[in-house]
Amino acid sequence: MDMSEKGAIIRIRGLKNSFGDQIVHDGLDLDVRRGEILGVVGGSGTGKSVLMRSIVGLQQPVAGTIEVFGEPIAGRSEEEAQDMRRRWGVLFQGGALFSTLTVAENVQVPLREFYGDLDDRLLDEIAAYKVAMSGLPAEAGPKYPSELSGGMRKRAGLARALALDPELLFLDEPTAGLDPIGAANFDELTESLKKTLGLTVFLITHDLDTLYAICDRVAVLADKRVIAVGTIPELLALDHPWIQEYFNGPRGRVAADATKRHSGNGRDADRPMTELGA
Numbered sequence: 001m002d003m004s005e006k007g008a009i010i011r012i013r014g015l016k017n018s019f020g021d022q023i024v025h026d027g028l029d030l031d032v033r034r035g036e037i038l039g040v041v042g043g044s045g046t047g048k049s050v051l052m053r054s055i056v057g058l059q060q061p062v063a064g065t066i067e068v069f070g071e072p073i074a075g076r077s078e079e080e081a082q083d084m085r086r087r088w089g090v091l092f093q094g095g096a097l098f099s100t101l102t103v104a105e106n107v108q109v110p111l112r113e114f115y116g117d118l119d120d121r122l123l124d125e126i127a128a129y130k131v132a133m134s135g136l137p138a139e140a141g142p143k144y145p146s147e148l149s150g151g152m153r154k155r156a157g158l159a160r161a162l163a164l165d166p167e168l169l170f171l172d173e174p175t176a177g178l179d180p181i182g183a184a185n186f187d188e189l190t191e192s193l194k195k196t197l198g199l200t201v202f203l204i205t206h207d208l209d210t211l212y213a214i215c216d217r218v219a220v221l222a223d224k225r226v227i228a229v230g231t232i233p234e235l236l237a238l239d240h241p242w243i244q245e246y247f248n249g250p251r252g253r254v255a256a257d258a259t260k261r262h263s264g265n266g267r268d269a270d271r272p273m274t275e276l277g278a
């Protein structure tokens with residue numbers, strides 16, 4: 001057993017996913033360590049979202065094994081599957097909020113699903129607490145998703161993902177579409193949740209600033225599998241063309257320079273927009 005398997009909260013071996021003739025993953029292995037923020041990167045269509053959906057049981061793999069919390073996710077009874085789902089939270093791309101429910105009601109959906117017998121006052125209190133934890137003002141609770149900015153919607157989705165006090169959080173492109181300040185703030189929130197709640201975070205992103213600022217390790221998807229996983233310096237030492245182009249291309253260099261200028265959060269929110277290529 002190699003060292004990377006020790007303490008893995010997610011363990012994937014030989015994963016294969018396909019849609020008809022299209023093979024998305026083949027022989028994919030990955031370990032996510034407890035307590036880390038793992039960034040997941042890869043070109044468009046390399047199957048980052050499909051990978052996340054496989055782990056949370058929304059996509060049935062063709063082959064391979066996925067263990068979460070030391071248990072295989074396949075072959076579980078509905079009750080066992082529920083017990084597992086209770087221990088993770090998912091922020092889907094775009095937030096995936098119910099548009100006909102307020103923010104507070106959205107946060108209450110998983111609470112009602114898993115703890116149906118909680119009284120309304122307690123549900124309101126928990127929802128208010130999760131809304132605050134996600135950095136939203138209390139006034140956001142009674143608002144509908146359509147009344148929120150993009151950044152606030154992401155936070156509302158995060159509040160819902162945190163509803164059941166998960167150990168493991170899945171974030172699918174949480175900073176996509178946010179301005180640099182909003183994105184940096186969301187990164188800080190993610191990192192502080194990791195530190196204060198001891199969360200493990202599986203974070204799909206295209207955002208180089210996020211990788212530099214908060215990710216402990218980065219997994220690179222290419223050629224239908226995870227071709228490398230490690231810290232950014234470890235990845236930079238590899239000579240895979242996609243990795244080199246991604247981290248050493250113009251945007252990668254800007255993100256790396258920003259990290260050097262601002263130890264801590266790498267994102268340079270006050271950088272002129274032209275430099276960001278916006």
Ligand SMILES: Nc1ncnc2c1ncn2[C@@H]1O[C@H](COP(=O)(O)OP(=O)(O)OP(=O)(O)O)[C@@H](O)[C@H]1O
Nearest residue numbers: 019022024042043044045046047048049050051206
């Ligand atoms: N339900 C589905 N039915 C058929 N094909 C699908 C389905 N879901 C995903 N795919 C295909 O699987 C591939 C991987 O999709 P996925 O959304 O995981 O990519 P991604 O790496 O997350 O991309 P992006 O960075 O653009 O979000 C794509 O070619 C996509 O068309």
